[in-house]
Amino acid sequence: MKDCTLYKTMDIIGKRWTLCILLELYKGNEKKQFNELKNMLETITPKTLSTRLRELQEHGLVKKEVESSQTPVRCNYSLTECGREFIQVIDEIKNWGLRWKFDNQECSMSDCRFCGIEDVLYTK
Incomplete structure (x- = not known):
């Protein structure tokens, strides 16, 4: 299974806190x-x-x-293009949960205050 694409992908995104970190980086400031x-x-x-x-x-x-011009040194984190694209996958997971598993009035709004994902973001 170590060569399976799905197995490799789940090894990256399936760890606790990973999706939450990506969502927080997506929200608000770049x-x-x-x-x-x-x-x-x-x-x-x-x-x-x-x-x-x-x-x-x-x-x-x-x-x-890394901003080394200041003391103390500051590290800024942001999503890469790959990370921003993955937000679409998280949105699909959310939509699946709303459709099949969880009746959540607040999350069915287009701009849920918890995840910050907006449906209009993904219009092609």
Whole structure:
């Protein structure tokens, strides 16, 4: 199974907190600092956040920019093109859940305050 595309993909995105981190990077500002992400994901540990961000960088979904011109040094995280495209997959997962599993009035709105995904984003 190690060569299976689906297996490899699930190994990247199936880890706890991964989808939440991607969604937080998608919302609002284009770039977010580590502490901003930590505050938005209240119960994630710093170690887990650091590990997931590093993994997402390695797989090309997140990019890290280091601002060394300031003290202390600041690291900004943002979605790559690959990461922004993956938001569409998360939106499809949400739509599947709304259609088949979960009656959630708030999430059926076009701009759910929790995930921040807007339906108009994906018009082709």
